[in-house]
Amino acid sequence: MKHFICIFGAITFVLLDLGLLFKIMHWPGSAPMIILSMGALLPVLIICTAIYVARKK
Numbered sequence: 001m002k003h004f005i006c007i008f009g010a011i012t013f014v015l016l017d018l019g020l021l022f023k024i025m026h027w028p029g030s031a032p033m034i035i036l037s038m039g040a041l042l043p044v045l046i047i048c049t050a051i052y053v054a055r056k057k
Contacts, residue, residue: 012041
């Protein structure tokens, strides 16, 4: 589970960073990347991390 959270977190934050970079540079495709990372991947990451921490205690 810890390995999954690390990889999933890295993918989420790389996608968010790329979306923000695309937004700053005014390149197309920034909105879907930001919405995907903040709207779908980040909540899943938070829930998985909370489950992992709760089970560890």
